[in-house]
Amino acid sequence: MNKGKVSESILKRSILKKIDKRRSEVLIGAGVGEDCAVLLNKEDVTLLSSDVISFSTKEDSFMAVNTAANNLASSGAEPVGLMVNLLLPEDYEEPELKAVMGGLEEAAESLNMQIIGGHTTVTSAVNRAVISITGVGKAIKNNIISASGARAGNDVVLTKWIGLEGTFLLAKEYEAELTAKYPARMIYEAAQYDRFMSVVPEAAPAVKSGVTAMHDVSEGGIFTALWEMAEASHVGLEVELRKIPVKQETIEICNYFDINPYGLLSGGCMLMAAPDGEGTLMALKDAGIPATIIGKFTDSNDRILINGETKRFLDSPKADEILKVLK
Numbered sequence: 001m002n003k004g005k006v007s008e009s010i011l012k013r014s015i016l017k018k019i020d021k022r023r024s025e026v027l028i029g030a031g032v033g034e035d036c037a038v039l040l041n042k043e044d045v046t047l048l049s050s051d052v053i054s055f056s057t058k059e060d061s062f063m064a065v066n067t068a069a070n071n072l073a074s075s076g077a078e079p080v081g082l083m084v085n086l087l088l089p090e091d092y093e094e095p096e097l098k099a100v101m102g103g104l105e106e107a108a109e110s111l112n113m114q115i116i117g118g119h120t121t122v123t124s125a126v127n128r129a130v131i132s133i134t135g136v137g138k139a140i141k142n143n144i145i146s147a148s149g150a151r152a153g154n155d156v157v158l159t160k161w162i163g164l165e166g167t168f169l170l171a172k173e174y175e176a177e178l179t180a181k182y183p184a185r186m187i188y189e190a191a192q193y194d195r196f197m198s199v200v201p202e203a204a205p206a207v208k209s210g211v212t213a214m215h216d217v218s219e220g221g222i223f224t225a226l227w228e229m230a231e232a233s234h235v236g237l238e239v240e241l242r243k244i245p246v247k248q249e250t251i252e253i254c255n256y257f258d259i260n261p262y263g264l265l266s267g268g269c270m271l272m273a274a275p276d277g278e279g280t281l282m283a284l285k286d287a288g289i290p291a292t293i294i295g296k297f298t299d300s301n302d303r304i305l306i307n308g309e310t311k312r313f314l315d316s317p318k319a320d321e322i323l324k325v326l327k
Contacts, residue, residue, distance in 0.1 A: 061103035068135030077137030149213035152299035155277025165267035239295035
């Protein structure tokens, strides 16, 4: 199989189809585009979200925490805690471990989350350090938002800009190489994109504005997020490519590496379905969050991208563009 997310067909055929056990406490379980599992606890619910990444730097651990928190926030939950499992290769050194844990704790503290447990082991099964992280959140049952709530006629709302996470990682990893090609201030700006990584600030005002679905835009970029929300909700969509917000630093860095910004890691960016898109934009603006209406969800099965006079169908998800650069 290829690097990155498994294909949607494999996910459905070999993973989701094998999950048969059902319990009444599980309100939302595993599914295409779903960011969190939701467990009922009287009138409140507990949300769980897991992710796995290989890591080598403090930035990697920072991203892992934000990914967990963003998944929880996209379901309307308050992020509370983190379970952290570390798989370390045999040549891993303790100073590296301290640095990674420092990054995890710093990121958790910035989001008012607590590392509540986990496991650390050294094993010959990996040749790079791996974090398996589970975010734990809480919410009132009636306030839960899932990726499957988009309805025909809803506006497609996107916060901030696409490609933030991928641009940040590439700017940090290839700073010297990129600075030789572009103005240093441009690459420095891209290397500061970590300040945009959390979608926790936009979740609460979006929920209050009446959004019916939210999905954080992460691996596979905006094209994957659009496909996953439409697939989960059983709707079509029409999106205008030119309305999708993207920063100039992202465009230049993607041009340099010959990769597509629409398929690039986009942590820090939230996709929403809103019955009243303008009202949602106003609520987000009041919270200091830039957002854009980029299209509509439709009652067909067609997922269409509009670029001026040209229309084409949105392709099913592919491996993230960053994997063409970071081996």
